Amino acid sequence: xxxxPVKMARIPSGETIAYRTCGNGxxxxxxxxxxSSSVHWxxxxxxLEDHCRVIAPDLRGFGDSSYEHPFDSLRELALDVAALLxxxxxxxxxxxxxxxxxxxxxxxxxxxPSMVNKLILLDSVPLTGxxxxxxxxxxxPILTEPLKTKDDVAADPIQVLPVLAALQTGNRAxxxxxxxxxxxxxxxxxxxxxxxxxxATLKQRCLVDLDYALMTFNGRKDCIACNIVILxxxxxxxxPAAWAxxxxxxxxxxxxxxxxxxxxxxxxxxxxxLFISTIxxxxxx
Numbered sequence: 141x142x143x144x145p146v147k148m149a150r151i152p153s154g155e156t157i158a159y160r161t162c163g164n165g166x167x168x169x170x171x172x173x174x175x176s177s178s179v180h181w182x183x184x185x186x187x188l189e190d191h192c193r194v195i196a197p198d199l200r201g202f203g204d205s206s207y208e209h210p211f212d213s214l215r216e217l218a219l220d221v222a223a224l225l226x227x228x229x230x231x232x233x234x235x236x237x238x239x240x241x242x243x244x245x246x247x248x249x250x251x252x253p254s255m256v257n258k259l260i261l262l263d264s265v266p267l268t269g270x271x272x273x274x275x276x277x278x279x280x281p282i283l284t285e286p287l288k289t290k291d292d293v294a295a296d297p298i299q300v301l302p303v304l305a306a307l308q309t310g311n312r313a314x315x316x317x318x319x320x321x322x323x324x325x326x327x328x329x330x331x332x333x334x335x336x337x338x339x340a341t342l343k344q345r346c347l348v349d350l351d352y353a354l355m356t357f358n359g360r361k362d363c364i365a366c367n368i369v370i371l372x373x374x375x376x377x378x379x380p381a382a383w384a385x386x387x388x389x390x391x392x393x394x395x396x397x398x399x400x401x402x403x404x405x406x407x408x409x410x411x412x413x414l415f416i417s418t419i420x421x422x423x424x425x
Contacts, residue, residue: 141333142186144196146178146204151223158204159197159224163189167230168423170196171221171248173239174350175303175319177203179340180238183333184408187416191424195233197224199244201346211346212290214240214353218247225255234258234423239379239405240265240350243357250363259368260422263376263405266383267359267390272296272351290352304347312338322378323405361390368395369422373403373410 144160151157160178162185170181178196185194199217201207211217221244225233235256237245242264249256272293273281279298287293293300306314315338320328328334344350368391372384381399388397398418403410 141182141330141336144182144185148204149224149227151220151227153220153223154208155200155220156206157197157200157220157224159195160185161193161195161228163191163193165192166423167233168192168194169221169225169230169233169235169245170194171235171237171241171244172196172199172202173241174347174354175315175341175344176238176337177340177343179203180337180408183412184236184416184419187420188423191420195225195228195230197221199241201349202344203340204343207345211349212353212356213247214243214357215247215251217244217353218251221248222252222255231255232257234260236260236262236419237264238262238408240270240354243269243354243359246359246364249366250360253363253365256366258422259364259366260371260419261368261384261387262371262407263373263379264370264384264387265354265357265379266387267361269357270351270354270379272299272355287355290348293352293355294348296351300348300351307342307344307347310342312342315341324409325377326375326402326404326410329409364391364394370395370397371400371407371415371418372397373400373405373407375402375404375410378405 146158149157177198181196188194198205200220235245242261249259272287274285374381400407400411407415
């Protein structure tokens with residue numbers, strides 16, 4: 141995997157946002173998801189740098205970015221990204237958001253409609269957010285008892301506490317097991333890349349904030365003016381394809397819907413050739 145150096149930009153909120161960048165031409169912004177960072181975009185950057193100016197930030201509390209202030213919403217992360225892009229002199233861009241990054245991308249498009257000219261949502265959190273529920277004695281969700289507060293999220297024994305434990309102790313084996321069970325259940329990246337991804341994942345400090353922001357997310361569909369492409373792995377067990385299908389219905393003719401038959405939550409690794417050719421066709425052709 142080609143390595144891109146980390147750069148830093150101080151933004152007015154007091155946060156320092158780390159980012160990787162390469163290439164020249166139309167600007168493409170790559171927004172990572174939960175338990176990840178800009179490191180996870182480096183293979184995509186390599187594929188796009190001959191065609192675009194690519195900017196891949198670490199969101200607040202992830203990777204090498206600061207975490208001066210807790211947050212409650214994906215909108216706050218989108219405002220960080222907007223401030224970074226303003227600092228970098230970006231007037232217009234396409235935005236690719238993966239998973240939780242899709243929600244941040246939607247908030248950015250809603251907040252700065254003149255800046256975002258195309259929105260690509262990759263296995264994205266849907267417009268209605270990512271619900272969490274209380275668990276029964278067997279660890280199964282009780283669908284009539286949704287979680288409501290950040291304290292509820294922090295105490296979740298299945299979705300949150302194991303990940304917190306891995307982050308707090310730097311437990312690489314546990315974090316790898318979590319990724320293998322949920323995101324890389326179909327295929328894993330090359331070993332050297334995987335080790336780098338785990339290192340990046342373990343830098344996250346904002347898990348509870350992010351999970352709460354996902355749970356309470358409500359996409360501002362009517363504020364998004366640009367064309368949208370929804371990309372979805374049909375075998376995704378983190379964000380079910382049915383959620384993406386409903387998002388296509390909600391956006392109507394504003395959105396194009398493309399599926400990857402042999403991919404789960406990470407088409408980037410499950411079907412890299414098809415993912416890259418698809419992204420290039422959307423962004424470059």
